[in-house]
Amino acid sequence: xxxxxxxxxxxxxxxxxxxxxxxxxxxxxxxxxxxxxxxxxxxxxxxxxxxxxxxxxxxxxxxxxxxxxxxxxxxxxxxxxxxxxxxxxxxxxxxxxxxxxxxxxxxxxxxxxxxxxxxxxxxxxxxxxxxxxxxxxxxxxxxxxxxxxxxxxxxxxxxxxxxxxxxxxxxxxxxxxxxxxxxxxxxxxxxxxxxxxxxxxxxxxxxxxxxxxxxxxxxxxxxxxxxxxxxxxxxxxxxxxxxxx
Amino acid sequence: xxxxxxxxxxxxxxxxxxxxxxxxxxxxxxxxxxxxxxxxxxxxxxxxxxxxxxxxxxxxxxxxxxxxxxxxxxxxxxxxxxxxxxxxxxxxxxxxxxxxxxxxxxxxxxxxxxxxxxxxxxxxxxxxxxxxxxxxxxxxxxxxxxxxxxxxxxxxxxxxxxxxxxxxxxxxxxxxxxxxxxxxxxxxxxxxxxxxxxxxxxxxxxxxxxxxxxxxxxxxxxxxxxxxxxxxxxxxxxxxxxxxxxxxxxxxxxxxxxxxxxxxxxxxxxxxxxxxxxxxxxxxxxxxxxxxxxxxxxxxxxxxxxxxxxxxxxxxxxxxxxxxxxxxxxxxxxxxxxxxxxxxxxxxxxxxxxxxxxxxxxxxxxxxxxxxxxxxxxxxxxxxxxxxxxxxxxxxxxxxxxxxxxxxxxxxxxxxxxxxxxxxxxxxxxxxxxxxxxxxxxxxxxxxxxxxxxxxxxxxxxxxxxxxxxxxxxxxxxxxxxxxxxxxxxxxxxxxxxxxxxxxxxxxxxxxx
Numbered sequence: 198x199x200x201x202x203x204x205x206x207x208x209x210x211x212x213x214x215x216x217x218x219x220x221x222x223x224x225x226x227x228x229x230x231x232x233x234x235x236x237x238x239x240x241x242x243x244x245x246x247x248x249x250x251x252x253x254x255x256x257x258x259x260x261x262x263x264x265x266x267x268x269x270x271x272x273x274x275x276x277x278x279x280x281x282x283x284x285x286x287x288x289x290x291x292x293x294x295x296x297x298x299x300x301x302x303x304x305x306x307x308x309x310x311x312x313x314x315x316x317x318x319x320x321x322x323x324x325x326x327x328x329x330x331x332x333x334x335x336x337x338x339x340x341x342x343x344x345x346x347x348x349x350x351x352x353x354x355x356x357x358x359x360x361x362x363x364x365x366x367x368x369x370x371x372x373x374x375x376x377x378x379x380x381x382x383x384x385x386x387x388x389x390x391x392x393x394x395x396x397x398x399x400x401x402x403x404x405x406x407x408x409x410x411x412x413x414x415x416x417x418x419x420x421x422x423x424x425x426x427x428x429x430x431x432x433x434x435x436x437x438x439x440x441x442x
Numbered sequence: 443x444x445x446x447x448x449x450x451x452x453x454x455x456x457x458x459x460x461x462x463x464x465x466x467x468x469x470x471x472x473x474x475x476x477x478x479x480x481x482x483x484x485x486x487x488x489x490x491x492x493x494x495x496x497x498x499x500x501x502x503x504x505x506x507x508x509x510x511x512x513x514x515x516x517x518x519x520x521x522x523x524x525x526x527x528x529x530x531x532x533x534x535x536x537x538x539x540x541x542x543x544x545x546x547x548x549x550x551x552x553x554x555x556x557x558x559x560x561x562x563x564x565x566x567x568x569x570x571x572x573x574x575x576x577x578x579x580x581x582x583x584x585x586x587x588x589x590x591x592x593x594x595x596x597x598x599x600x601x602x603x604x605x606x607x608x609x610x611x612x613x614x615x616x617x618x619x620x621x622x623x624x625x626x627x628x629x630x631x632x633x634x635x636x637x638x639x640x641x642x643x644x645x646x647x648x649x650x651x652x653x654x655x656x657x658x659x660x661x662x663x664x665x666x667x668x669x670x671x672x673x674x675x676x677x678x679x680x681x682x683x684x685x686x687x688x689x690x691x692x693x694x695x696x697x698x699x700x701x702x703x704x705x706x707x708x709x710x711x712x713x714x715x716x717x718x719x720x721x722x723x724x725x726x727x728x729x730x731x732x733x734x735x736x737x738x739x740x741x742x743x744x745x746x747x748x749x750x751x752x753x754x755x756x757x758x759x760x761x762x763x764x765x766x767x768x769x770x771x772x773x774x775x776x777x778x779x780x781x782x783x784x785x786x787x788x789x790x791x792x793x794x795x796x797x798x799x800x801x802x803x804x805x806x807x808x809x810x811x812x813x814x815x816x817x818x819x820x821x822x823x824x825x826x827x828x829x830x831x832x833x834x835x836x837x838x839x840x841x842x843x844x845x846x847x848x849x850x851x852x853x854x855x856x857x858x859x860x861x862x863x864x865x866x867x868x869x870x871x872x873x874x875x876x877x878x879x880x881x882x883x884x885x886x887x888x889x890x891x892x893x894x895x896x897x898x899x900x901x902x903x904x905x906x907x908x909x910x911x912x913x914x915x916x917x918x919x920x921x922x923x924x925x926x927x928x929x930x931x932x933x934x935x936x937x938x939x940x941x942x943x944x945x946x947x948x949x950x951x952x953x954x955x
Contacts, residue, residue, distance in 0.1 A: 360471040361471045363455040364457075365453060365456065367458060380458050380460050380471070381461065386463045386476055387475075388475065410461050410462065410466035411461075413466075414461060
C-alpha cells in the first residue's frame with residue numbers, strides 16, 4: 198500500500214526516513230505526525246526508531262541498510278551508534294564505516310540480495326557492504342548519474358529508476374538486480390526517486406505531491422496491491438480511505 | 443555498432459517511455475516529466491508579456507513615431523513596420539525568446555495592428571515551452587512636425603539660391619538647365635522661378651541648398667555668399683529658425699567671348715596677349731590666344747580676385763567669307779581641342795560683292811577653314827585701341843559657320859529634343875520682343891549643341907518621336923560636300939513613356955527574349 202505523507206511540509210520523505218523489511222528509522226521532527234504515520238502502518242510488525250545521524254535529520258541519505266545490517270557514516274556520534282544498537286533487533290548488524298563518501302544513502306541502493314553502489318566507492322567499503330549487508334555488490338550508474346542511491350529505489354519485488362534511463366540500461370539493471378524495473382517519477386515529476394519515497398516489501402511511503410498516476414505506477418511495480426492476508430483487510434481499507442485519489 | 447566522437451564503441455541508447463505524472467499518458471521523458479498538454483495547462487509562459495500597445499502614425503507621410511523624435515516611413519504589413527513594432531515591444535525580449543513574428547490582417551481603417559508572436563521560455567525544471575502570443579497595437583493619428591509645417595504653409599521655403607549672371611543673353615542658363623535636369627540637382631527644389639538675368643531656386647532645408655550651390659560651383663565658375671534671416675526663436679530650448687539665402691553670381695565670361703585682359707591679369711598669366719578668346723567654361727575659365735595658340739586656365743577664385751568683362755560676346759559675331767587660307771603651323775592640340783595657326787584672307791559678308799574690303803588676319807582655325815567657307819568672327823576694323831598700346835587686328839575669327847547650308851535644309855525639325863525644367867516664368871511685363879529674343883537664343887543654343895560634341899557630354903538628348911526625315915533634306919545633306927554637323931543617333935536617349943498597356947508589354951516581351 199502506498200501512502201502519501203509529508204515531513205514538516207517537505208515532500209522528500211526518503212530523506213528523513215529509512216525503511217527496510219526488519220526496521221524503520223525516522224528523523225526527529227517538530228511535530229509527531231511523521232512518526233505517527235509510520236507507527237500506524239508498521240507498529241506491530243517492525244520497530245520504528247526515532248534517531249538522528251551526525252546530529253542531522255537527513256538520516257535517509259546518510260545511512261544504508263537492509264534486514265541484515267545497517268551501515269553508518271564515520272560522522273555518526275557514539276551515542277547515536279549506541280542508541281541504534283540498542284533499539285534495533287539483534288540480528289541486524291550495525292556498523293560504522295570509514296568512507297570518504299559519507300552520504301551512504303546516496304551512494305548505495307540495496308535490497309536484501311543485491312546492492313548497487315557509486316562507482317568511486319573504496320574497495321574496503323565494498324567488501325564491508327558485502328559482509329555486513331550480505332549482498333552482491335555492483336558498481337553502476339543510472340541514466341548517467343553516479344549517485345545510484347538517489348536515483349533509484351528498489352525492494353525485493355520491484356524497482357523504480359530515473360525517468361531518463363534508456364531501455365538498454367533498464368534491461369541491464371533488471372538482469373543484475375533480478376527484479377522488474379520501471380522508469381518513472383515521484384512527487385509530481387521529480388526525478389530523485391529515492392529522496393521522494395521509501396519502500397519495503399509490503400508498503401511504501403511517498404511525498405504528498407505524488408500524483409495518482411505516479412502512485413499507481415509505484416504500487417504496480419513494487420507489487421503492493423497483491424492480496425493481503427484477510428486479517429488485515431480492515432487496515433487496508435483504512436489506508437485506502439487515507440490515500441486520496 | 444556506433445562509433446562515438448572519440449572512436450570508442452558507444453552502445454545504442456533507445457529512449458524509453460514514462461507516464462506523464464499528471465494524466466498518465468505515455469510519453470518520452472522530458473525535464474518536467476509532464477506531457478506537453480499538462481505542461482501547457484499549468485504553465486503560461488506569456489504571463490507578464492504586454493498584450494496591448496500604442497503607436498503614433500502620421501497620415502500624411504505614412505510614417506510612425508519612434509519616440510522621442512524619429513519618424514520611420516513604413517507601409518502597412520511591411521518588413522519595416524514589423525521591425526518597428528518589435529522594437530516598441532522591447533520589454534518582451536527580457537524574459538522570453540522570440541522565435542517568429544508575423545502580422546495578422548486587420549482592416550486598414552480599423553487603426554489596429556495585430557501581431558502574432560511565437561515565444562519560447564523555460565518552464566519549470568528546465569523544459570522549454572513554445573507558445574504563440576497575440577499583441578494588439580492601437581494606432582493613433584498625429585501629424586508629424588514636418589507635415590504640420592507643410593500643411594500650415596505649403597510654400598514655405600527655408601533656403602533660397604539666387605543664381606545670377608550679369609550678361610544680356612541666357613545661353614548659360616539654357617546650358618545649366620540641361621545640366622541640372624541630367625543630374626537631378628534640383629530634385630529637392632520646392633519651386634523654381636525665373637528672374638531678370640537669372641533663376642531663383644527655393645529649397646526646404648539649408649543642406650539641400652548647399653548641395654545645389656556646390657553642384658553649380660562644380661560646373662561654372664561662381665562667387666557665392668550666404669546670409670540668413672531670423673524667422674522665429676524658441677528661447678526656452680534655444681531653437682532658432684532661419685531663412686537662408688545664397689547669392690550665387692556666375693562669371694560673366696562665356697564661350698566664344700572676345701576678352702581684352704587687364705594688364706595685371708595678362709602679366710599673371712605669363713604675358714598672354716591681351717586679346718584672348720574664351721574657349722571653354724567649366725568650373726574654370728579656359729582662355730586661348732588665337733595668334734600664338736597659347737592657352738591658360740583661370741580658376742573661379744583666381745577670376746574673382748581680378749574680375750574682368752568680355753569685350754565682345756557672341757551676339758556681336760559677324761559673318762565672313764574665307765577667300766584664301768595659308769596654313770602656317772601644323773595642327774596642335776591645346777587643351778583638348780585641335781588648332782592650327784594660319785593666315786586667312788577674309789571679307790565681310792556684307793562687303794562681299796559690294797566693295798573690295800579684304801582683310802588678312804591670323805587665325806587659329808587653320809585646320810577647319812577652306813577657301814569658300816563661311817566663318818563667324820568679331821569685327822575690329824574700325825575699333826579704337828584707346829588706352830591699350832597694341833595693334834588691334836582687323837578681325838578675330840571664332841568659328842566656322844554653317845549658315846548657308848542650314849538655309850538649304852527645308853525642315854526645321856531635328857531628330858532630337860531636350861526637356862526643360864518647370865519654372866515659374868515671369869510673363870507679365872516683358873512682352874513680345876523679349877520672347878522673340880528668347881526663341882532665337884534658344885535656337886542658337888540648339889545649334890551650338892549640334893556643333894559641339896563636348897558640350898553634349900553632360901546633357902541628355904531625347905529622341906524626337908515626331909521627327910520624320912523628309913526626302914528633300916536628306917538629299918540636300920548628301921549632295922553637299924560638307925555635312926552639316928548633326929547629332930549622331932546613338933547619342934540620343936529613348937524617352938521613357940509610361941503608357942500602360944501594350945507598349946509596356948511589348949517592351950517586357952522584348953526584354954525577356
